[in-house]
Amino acid sequence: MEISIKNLGALKQAKFTLGDLTIICGCNNTGKTYATYALFGFLYAWREMFSVEIDSSKVDQLLIDGVIRLDIQEYAKHSKQIIAKGCQAYTKQLSRIFAAPTDRFRESQFEVSLDIQDIYLGNSYERQISAAKTDIFLITKAKESAELVVTLLTEKEKVKIPTNILREIISDALKDVLFAHLIPKPFIASAERTGAAIFRKELNFARNRLLEEMSQTGKTINPMELLFKAYQDYALPVEKNVDFTRQLESIVRKTSFITEEYPDLLEDFADIIGGKYTVTRNDELYYIPKGKRIKLSMDESSSAVRSLLDIGLYLRHEAERGDLLMVDEPELNLHPENQRRVARLFARLINLGIKVFITTHSDYIVKELNTLIMLNHDKPYLREIIENEGYRREELISHEKIRVYIAEEASIVLDGKTRRTKCQTLTPADIDPEFGIEARSFDITIETMNRIQEAIVWGKE
Secondary structure (H helix, E strand, C coil): CEEEEEEECCEEEEEEECCCEEEEEECCCCCHHHHHHHHHHHHHHHHHHCCCCCCHHHHHHHHHHCEEEEEHHHHHCCHHHHHHHHHHHHHCCHHHHHCCCHHHHCCCEEEEECCHHHCCCCCCEEEEEEECCEEEEEEEECCCCCEEEEEECCCHHHCCCCHHHHHHHHHHHHHHHHHCCCCCCEEEECCCHHHHHHCCCCCCHHHHHHHHHHHCCCCCCCHHHHHHHCCCCCCHHHHHHHHHHHCHHHHCCCCCHHHHHCHHHHHHHHHHHCEEEEECCCCCEEEEECCCCCCECCCCCCHHHHHCHHHHHHHHHHCCCCCEEEEECCCCCCCHHHHHHHHHHHHHHHHHCCEEEEEECCHHHHHHHHHHHHCCCCCHHHHHHHHHCCCCHHHCCCHHHEEEEEEEEEEEECCCCCCEEEEEEEEECCEECCCEECCHHHHHHHHHHHHHHHHHHHCCC
């Protein structure tokens, strides 16, 4: 997936491609968070933005014959147009995603390029629609089949769903079949996550706004308006962090594939935070330090414990293969040693099938990833280092899985122009299979500090 951005925050024009691990680094106020939030908003709302038209005659046929068969390939022919129009619709919603004035995004553009050659019809699909405890429709696609079959499960007289809603339901099924395997499900831990952990009970934005909407009796509610209504005061990723912490009581009832298949990964995470999180039946959230019989509330716990809360609960209860875990500044409040361990955790997640996207100012994280790249070669002396330094094979990572971008001012050719212009953009960083990532953003600062200290030490001579 390639993302193209124009006139978005500090970024004049930029492109970046999602890898298994995607890193954006750079100085403050260079556009990293803008790129991250815009991507998250698209991944979160793409189903609402994409439009797959279903002819009303198909619904009529369904109600008469009790079944319809749709040729998925006929809809796949229009994939490019569906994606392009969806991106245009999403661009118009950027002010809501960022909770900022509309005029800031008048010239913005957000485009996504999906490899439609990868549209794969080999997966099966099933969705059942029910209302008032009555099964109404069954939507299925057999494995390797190119037909989407919609079957009526009750008498048509009992179907009280409006025709336009039926068309939307069928359209959503087609969107999932065509695009869901190309667009990862996102989970984000924003830089504001530590505050959300403390004030999760008070920050009840979504519910308050929904109640406000419902109280306005007689008003026709637009579903798209309602979808974004809660996001007018705070950026969408911040709202999703708050929503996540508000729903812990139900979230902790679920179990991720990591909990079931890789409990040792969760043990590693527990070592990083020095304990574990627990949620009581009364929806009280606590941190229990390892080896101690005390329970600490979030405001009593360290900032590092709060910083990693969302990630820890996601790994234990929500994680699914194919997800995209997005973390804004994973180094937030972490000691350098734990920054290294978080880098190793991310590498292992990538090897388990979870994509990771981070923005970072941490040279420790990048250097540790470099170590994991450099160790990923079958050489005797490297095997010895792996064993002596306590690394695991499942933590090593191929450089081919990584994409790194530097948010910086650079000379580029803007679309429609012939001459280079100096502007804010995202520059791809070189990644060497032997030496890892070339992160100029950090190297220049480190070299400057070394030069100054050398001058201090050796200047008197």
